Amino acid sequence: MKRKEIPQFGNLHGVKVLSTGTNIAGPFASTLLAEQGADVIQIESTLMPDMLRRQGDTWTVEHRNNRTMALNIVSEEGREVLFKLIKESHILIESSKGGTWEKWGLTDEALWQVNPQLVIAHVSGFGQTGEQEYVSRASFDTIGQAFSGYMAINGMPDPAPPYAAKPYTCDYVTALFTAWSITAALFRAWNTGIGESIDIAQFEVMARIQANALMDGLNHGKQAPRLGSYGTPLVALANVQQCGDGNWVVTGFGGQGVFKRVEELWGLADDPDFAEPHGTMQKSDGVRAEKFVKAAQEFFQSHRAEEAADILNKIQVPCSVIMTYEMMSKNSHYQARNTFAEWYDPNTGKVVKGINTIPKFKNNPSQIFRGGPTYGMDNEDVLTELGYSEDQVSELYAKEIIRKKW
């Protein structure tokens, strides 16, 4: 696909992004930009296609709106191509072990010599600086979850083991941090003419989003317990309840108004144990808590999950069915918002159904113009745009500097 064939839409039309990472942590950031109209070229290794290609339909959603090249960037000719691409890019996202690009001689300074305005995002497990022994370590989603302390607070309460949140929570948080921070840096680079280099470490972004759990740990020496399906360690009723039809709901019981309304619903309002105003229901509330838990369980067991959620929402009590993919595809709200979309997947030659672009922009909406491209699909178009002749392209194939078939 040629650059001029990319439809013009979105707030980021005209922004050129080069992405060399694999899996989700780096590339998902560039795809978010592509959904807002940025021109994204995803470079894959000539030694091996991205392992995400083997994960079911993941590739077609996490690389939609991308163009793709399979290029050996550490070869001499490959580096020449890389530099030409960098020269005309606004943003470069790479993901590898800390210091890998520096080892290849591709320091930030070397890249800025080619393009002083370039915004560079280095995505890694442990960062570009720090203890060398850690910087060079390999990482995946779960390693980031473990080293950041995130896994220790996930899972059912002790003595159950810690738990890795699904799917790929650390990878997504890393990518979201990357998308946000490259956009901030792009704004500054356009205003000053000076580029930026951003060091995004999986473990640090996961430490950043631990809210009060980490703050309390650091300042008061309190290790946050694993709560599993309980809202807090003190609360009497688990947030998650099974209903009469075997499906599950989650509730958000909190605040005086919520308790008053739900206690009226369950016929507890006239019971003297419930007379005193209360905004919580703790284990320590004794008889009141016992009665409340019993009434709750009776209510949920005598209703289907969807009924229970509708009844509670009508009286402004937060509650949702714990949706499965099957329920989602039939739900009226999902349908009314067009939360799902269909697009063409060049890998399978079929139209696939998946999540639409998120969030929704009123004036410059996102678009999906194609699914994740096949391996090396746009080699010729991208190289032609850089000024390579047909003969030169053939030579690059012959030397396996670029690749198409696997």
Place this chain on the structure above:
Amino acid sequence: MVKRADAPQRGALQGVRVMHASMSIAGPFAAALMADMGADVIWVESAKAMDITRYGPGMASQLDRRNQRTIALNIPTPEGKEIFLRLLGKADIFIEASRGGQYGKWGLTDEVLWEVNPRLVIVHISGFGQTGDRSYTGRASYDPIAQAFGGLMSMNGLPGTRPAPAEVSIADYYTGFLAAYSALAAYIRAQKTGEGDSIDVAQYEAILRCQSGWPLDSWNHTERVYRRGMGNNNNAGFNSYRCGDGKKVYIVLLGVGVVKAALPIFGFTYGTDEFPALGSYKLDTLGGQKLEEAIEDFCRQRTAREVEEILSSAGVPCSMLMNHEMMPDHPHFLARETITRWQTVDGQSITGQNIVPKFKNNPGHIWRGCPAIGMDNEDILAEAGFSAREIASFYEKNIIKKGV
């Protein structure tokens, strides 16, 4: 307490003016990301109801309200709307979080806001979105509600147990990231075109967007996604393991290079019938089963620290399961200053997460802790052109508020 001119000019977003009227985590986190990068952030707190993070649980407000100025304002009153619109006239980005359609009900539609400021980027954060099925858009939402409605919760938890939300408030954070990123994308364009945008961020959609190909596998191939527990895809060596000292490590044997490096450590050879040249081995194969047992033995015979060092130095992804107590003295956390200290507005020194990620040329900066309620009312209103007498009358009518 802090005039706009007094706030330090640093970071990639210096000069960008942001206002947010939001509570809890999702909206404030988006604004906090911008404040960490030097944007001038005004937090419009309700003059009627205190932000729940101010009274618990824990210290989240100290983290996600730092670097902000605040005004405590009762927006849906005639005077409150006048103040609100005058402030928006000088803002670049406005973030609000409430039930879908709330601002429209107050007469503060996007179009009314754009009359005051056509370049304004408006971000609406809600549980279920601004449009859709009316029986949903007005619903209250908290993080677990979004995790449930967005399909995430049914995948989390151990098989056979209750589904559980991913902690801490991951739907709120995903939402906050998408809000911050989208607001900036629209702001970049508004600078060029002079026209703002309005962005509808629904928590449940944010959580659904970040589920990889799993929903697609279900909708296109009716492949059931179930609670898989600790492991992943039923691969050997992709799980948490208990070590001899009772501590745990998480190991990920994935990818050709990793598997090649790992097999000899556990006494196996790569490229054999049992362990063909692949990047992972399923647990239900003979080799996969043997490998899993060997890893369990290996871990049992060593401390977690030893296992982590042996595997990491061979290039095999492995980490101890860190908890908050292990972090402050950890050499890598120290070397990167992942944890830092700053002053609260009442002069206490507190410890918390440093700004991430690290920018080489325009690093972020913490210049203030979480402001007290209405602490900057006077400075912000004076900047918007209100006189001292007007400000006094706003206090009298409870349009603005200060203190607890």
